[in-house]
Amino acid sequence: MNYFSSNFKLGILGGGQLGKMLLNDTRKFDIYTCVLDASDEAPCKIASNEFHLGDLMDYNAVYNFGKQVDVLTIEIENVNVDALETLEKEGVKVYPSSQTLRTIQNKAVQKLFYVDNDLPTATFSRFAYLSEIEDAISNGGLDFPFVWKAAQFGYDGNGVKVVRTLSDLEDLPKGECIAETLVPFKNELAVIVARNASGETKTFPVVEMEFHPEANQVEYVICPARIDGQVAKKAEAVALKVSKAFNHVGLLAVEMFQTKEDDILVNEVAPRPHNSGHQTIEASYTSQFEQHLRAILNLPLGRTDSKVGGVMVNLVGAEGHTGNVIYQNIETIMQMDGVTPHIYGKKQTRPFRKMGHVTIVNADLSEARRVAENVKKTIKVVSK
Amino acid sequence: MNYFSSNFKLGILGGGQLGKMLLNDTRKFDIYTCVLDASDEAPCKIASNEFHLGDLMDYNAVYNFGKQVDVLTIEIENVNVDALETLEKEGVKVYPSSQTLRTIQNKAVQKLFYVDNDLPTATFSRFAYLSEIEDAISNGGLDFPFVWKAAQFGYDGNGVKVVRTLSDLEDLPKGECIAETLVPFKNELAVIVARNASGETKTFPVVEMEFHPEANQVEYVICPARIDGQVAKKAEAVALKVSKAFNHVGLLAVEMFQTKEDDILVNEVAPRPHNSGHQTIEASYTSQFEQHLRAILNLPLGRTDSKVGGVMVNLVGAEGHTGNVIYQNIETIMQMDGVTPHIYGKKQTRPFRKMGHVTIVNADLSEARRVAENVKKTIKVVSK
Known part of the structure; x- marks a missing residue:
């Protein structure tokens, strides 16, 4: 066609x-x-x-x-x-298939899929109700700390909580959930795999999610990840194995942990363009969006290597601001070297709402990272 | 604002x-x-x-x-x-101003503007009617060969003709025109200048229009131009001087000839994004379109240097084909390294109609040029 x-x-x-x-x-x-x-x-x-x-x-x-x-x-x-x-x-x-979506939509089913397909992932237990977690704790079947995850409808950090004491369970939704081992990881990594219906497969470079040292929030996506080449190869191999297990067509973003021992554990996947691939628009030979189109239309896939180093900063609504949005100091960041803001066009901001992102590219990745810090300090998403 | x-x-x-x-x-x-x-x-x-x-x-x-x-x-x-x-x-x-457009819309007025502002350009004569050219030739006031240009409404090679004999004049429009010295040039170059209302100015790298050796048609736009650095500097300086003379806001694409003696002559200008800047989408830190927006909205201008080498090939309708368009072999070119087709979305093709363009990028410009030749040989814009 x-x-x-x-x-x-x-x-x-x-x-x-x-x-x-x-x-x-x-x-x-x-x-x-x-x-x-x-x-x-x-x-x-x-x-x-x-x-x-x-x-x-x-x-x-x-x-x-x-x-x-x-x-x-x-x-x-x-x-x-x-x-x-x-x-x-x-x-x-x-694309993605109904079967893939059915597996992914429920985090417990998704985790079981990894186990069934011999894909490395943190150990976990599945619970039909939150109350069963409390039972497991009191029976000695589950120890603090662990990561609670709602089985369904979590996104952007909603539906995930580190549980250290009983009181951490208090305000959580009551439904189906999992309790996962809290993995002490060195890095959170992601690889986007593209596969078309003919089976041609390519991976974008491994990216690194850099966390704020105190707030424990992702601050920067950095491409390529500043990790050992052997670890990067392992992450790519795991991501490809996940894509193959799903027999996936389109993009599959595979989020992974690099453990203290340099093992790779699959955290979760998204069968579509993903926040961890936005820097490809400016940094890569082929943007993740073009690659998704090529894959689902069964066209030849494009080059996935990078022209330059890329860092991505999410623009989220500032705390204490709800209403018609203003991007404070956007003109200041546009003066900085290699900075492109992407404004999503949502009229209303609210705390932590994803309102846009900024990509910073530079032949020198550490310079891009430095500019990114400056961008993050400067721009604010507030209400009028 | x-x-x-x-x-x-x-x-x-x-x-x-x-x-x-x-x-x-x-x-x-x-x-x-x-x-x-x-x-x-x-x-x-x-x-x-x-x-x-x-x-x-x-x-x-x-x-x-x-x-x-x-x-x-x-x-x-x-x-x-x-x-x-x-x-x-x-x-x-x-932006551009009515004054700039009035000057540019009429090629005779545009040429006089260059002369008045001490900008280098090929010598020319202005004629109110085509018949006056014939008179000038018979009076010995004009010698073959020369370049006839319609004063108004020419585009994409329409309205321009090299005149070598009287019979070349036969089918030309009868109205206002100029006769310009035929410059024996080494290269046709272009520089896109961006200027915002605050006066910030940046130039994209000098590009080269590579002509087909026989057909005398532009085949490739090559960025950066494969010319001597001193010549490139001269071309940039001339382009900046033209922009300043117009007191231009927005993009101004300045097309120039590099003569056999390495002089730079202004050919014509376009006060907007231009065919000679399409490769900036993939090759430059800032695309010409983003730069035009930054300029006319009086935002800071973006970086104009290139991430990688870029070559652009126009996709024009093939001869002998008029009707609903098909892009033959587009999937084949999409397999080639660093190739991005841009399809403009015109439903009907006709001979020489601009239907799209293809950008080829590569860290090695000569490799990009080689792939571009392969692209040009492969894809055909035909009718069903």
């Missing part, structure tokens, strides 16, 4: 920032796009050929949308998987 | 491929955009916030459109300048 001139339609479930950046690269290839999202203010409302309003968790909304397109992809995992399964049976190409 | 969160509106006159690529970068900064174009099938119809239908040469269409926006720019020079002049008086920021 010739995507560049036919009546081909690409459907995207979700109209947020990832969809918006994906749409940018569809314009480059002149691909006809349809987007489904529940919000009339979604960033994807412009730049798509057709914007449809509808609930991504609603069977009929997803089914009726999906049956109008040739290839269907996602920019968010929380979509109605039953509808995707029906669409697959009816001949729509769905 | 904060362009990133206010009710700011950017207007673009023209909805073609340059506008389309400019819109891509407005999305990155979440700038609200309005586009005016006469065609309901214009590439800018999607990705703009508002698309308005109207004739760019019509005073009322341009005036009524322009009075709704804060900053007005162009992606094509043939627009109603009287309307722009009125809008400027009423406080709309128009």
Whole structure:
């Protein structure tokens, strides 16, 4: 099929920032796009050929949308998987597959998948209810500290908590969850694997999530990771093995821990363009968004190496600010060397909401890292 | 003014491929955009916030459109300048200015501007009618060969002809024109100058237009130009002087000849993003489109140096093909190293119509040039 001139339609479930950046690269290839999202203010409302309003968790909304397109992809995992399964049976190409999404949507199922496929991951226990965790603790079946994770609908740090005492459990959701061994890791790494339907596979370089020493929040994504080459190779090999286990088509972002002993443990995966790949827009020969399109359209994959070093800083809403957004000092950071802000187009800010990101590129990665620190100190996402 | 969160509106006159690529970068900064174009099938119809239908040469269409926006720019020079002049008086920021456009729209006036401002350019004579050229030849006032140029509405090689005999004049338009000395040049060069309203100025590297040895058509734009450093400096200095003479805000693409004696002569200018800057999207720290936005919004300008070497190949409609377009072998070129096709989204091809371009980047420029030749041999823009 010739995507560049036919009546081909690409459907995207979700109209947020990832969809918006994906749409940018569809314009480059002149691909006809349809987007489904529940919000009339979604960033994807412009730049798509057709914007449809509808609930991504609603069977009929997803089914009726999906049956109008040739290839269907996602920019968010929380979509109605039953509808995707029906669409697959009816001949729509769905990437990632309903099976992959069903595995990933539930963190307990995802963890079991790793175990079943002999993929390294932190040990864990599965619980149908939060109360069962309390039982396990009082029975001596579970020791502090551990990491509680909600089985479903967690995102961006929601649904994850380090539990050190009983009182840490107090305000958590009551439903299905896992308790995972707290891994003392040296680095949090990620590798984005691209695979097209013909089986061609490429990996982007290993990136490193640098944490704030006190706040324990990811501050910078750094590409390439400043780690030993052997460890990088191991991380790539694990990521490829995960992609193969899923028989995945499209992008698969694999987040991993590098332990104190330099072992690699899979933390979690996202079957789509990912926050850990935003720097590819400026730093790589092929952006992750273009690569996702190439993969799901079964086109040849592009080069994944970097032209220059890249550092990414998320722009999240400042604490104490809710309302119409202002990007304070954005003009100041635009004076800095190799700095590109990406504003997602959300009109309202609230504390910790992802409002954009800034990429800093430089032939010298440590210089990019230095500028990134300056960017982070300077720009503030506040309300009017 | 904060362009990133206010009710700011950017207007673009023209909805073609340059506008389309400019819109891509407005999305990155979440700038609200309005586009005016006469065609309901214009590439800018999607990705703009508002698309308005109207004739760019019509005073009322341009005036009524322009009075709704804060900053007005162009992606094509043939627009109603009287309307722009009125809008400027009423406080709309128009970049390029009506004065610059008035000078550039008429090639005779443009050439006189170079002379008046002591800018090097090939000698020429101005004629009110084509018949006056014939008179000058018969009077001995003009010798073959020379370059005929229509004073108005030429583009992409239309409106320019090398005249070697009287019969070469036969099918030319009868109106105002110039006859220019045929310069035996070594290279055709171009420099894109960016200047914001505060006066900050930056130049992109000198690029080289490589011609087909027989067809005398530009085949490749090569960045940086493979020329002597001193010549490159001279070309940059001339380009800056041209920009200063126009007191230009935005991008100004200055096309120049490098003569056999290594002199630099200004050929013509375009006050907007330009075909000679497309490779900046992949090769430069800042794309020409982002730079144009930074300039006209009076933001700090971005870095203009290159991450890697870049070569650009235009995709024009093949001879003998008119109708619904197909990009033959596009999947083959996408397998090549560092190749990115840009498809403009025009549904109909015709001979020599600009339908897209392909950028080839590589740390080694000669390797990029080699791949570019392979791209050019492989892809064909044909009709179904």
